[in-house]
Amino acid sequence: MIEIQNLSKTFPVSGGTVEALKDISLTIPDGEIYGIIGMSGAGKSTLVRCINMLERPTSGKVIIDGKDLGSLTQAQLREERRNITMIFQGFNLLMQRNCLKNVCFPLELAGCKKKEAVERATELLELVGLGDKLKSYPAQLSGGQQQRVAIARALATHPKILLCDEATSALDPQTTQSILSLIKDLHDKLGLTVIVITHQMSVVEQICTRVAILNHGSVVEEGVVSEVFASPESEEAKQLVYPEGYQQAIETEREEHLIRVVFNGASATQTPLIAKMAMEENIIASILFASTRSIGDKAYGNMLLGISGGKEQIEKAIAYLRRIPDIHAEEVTRDHG
């Protein structure tokens, strides 16, 4: 379990200080895929670097499995870091070493025997699907492949916690998908606790179970992903959850009542949802806004429906939509977004 208690971090800058993190408290249970999301400059990267003490917090504590990391000596901390490994946006592979030697690197640091290190590294590279690239150099690989090597490297020392700092931000959407499913896969197989730092809601939706939303160095919202996604409370959460254009659609004056439909991995791509609702329940809905995408055969995203008719019609529609698994529906009143 990772406990972050009243953590603050200030950086000195010319003519004063900058408060990067303000009094953050989070508890991350074992085996969770925990998302930390925020805009650039929100303090995500600083926060994740405080978790393994790459940045020393100005105040507050980070406690991992009962161990207060701030109280460890440098040598103890180095030992502990083999349990909390990290992957990065820029992959950060050693460019002068081939893949196999890159994965061996943390084992070398730990004083592992060469033969064992090579065996372990080969095994891991096979696990991430690069069994045929052992002797290739990073410069010969694509971004996605480099990130796979980085993941294999991060797993070499049998860590319990994997920190992902914008690990997919430099990758194209398809490669992002494959890296995310690899992380999910490894999480399921190895029982890792994963912390995912990102600025993309789509990443959180896809693999995280819980999420904390960070804004200007503070946690503004925290909770189960589906709930935060279905009914974001804070302004920042709304900005992240609702795509552009959504607010305008709501604010436009209309006769109809509005229903927001959230697709949270629903298998809705095969069924014509709106048409079925019209036929089965006799409810006519117009789509005022939609931003959904299909990942595999699952749909994710938001839709804003306009339904004319009385209160009854609305309730009927919401009840109908809520019966479908992984879909959340609620009425939207105009005064709040």
Place this chain on the structure above:
Amino acid sequence: MGEFFASETVQTALDILKTEFPLAIWETIYVTVLSTFFAIVIGLPLGVLLVAGEKGRVLRIPKWILHILNIIINLLRSIPFLILMIVVFPLTRLIMGTVVGTPASIVPLVIAAFPFVARLVESSLREVNPNIIETAQSMGASPMQIIVKVMIPESIPSLISNVTLTITTVLGYSAMSGIIGGGGLGKIAINYGYYRYQYLVMGCAVICLIILVQIFQSVGTRISVKSDKRLKHRK
């Protein structure tokens, strides 16, 4: 043309070429290589210290030590080599027992070259992506491991090309050392060309120096390029 080769000047020049050049070339090479080697032995750790000791980097070194180190390096770099040679005479005598002769010139050459090496190493190591160093730290690397396993190996191509640059520079200095006691091609060029007006001999010595620089430079560049795994073409 036949007349030219028959002339006395040319004959003496050819004689000198045969009798004195092989040894002089050998002296120049060994002085250069040895001096460069010792300069690296001293300069490399200093260069590492300059980069690793910076704030927020790998080692925690008091600021004033780095400050003094920088001053010493700048000081030695700013003294013209000929003057430096004279200034370090006492040190040369202490180490080598004499201030003249080919081996004795190694001392001032090392003193002149190690600050240069330290600066070059500094610039090579600065090229290493700081994110890679952070990554190594995140994996529990100690400062020593970061220096030995990350900073130096990652900058090998750049270090090799800077060693090449050092060799060619030291070669030039070693020729200069011929003015006051040093041996090698420089001595020949000065003794025959400057003191006895045998410009032909001087010209030959200069040509030999040019060829040596060319060889060192092209071999060094080739090794540097070959060692760089970032440039490998995708298969």
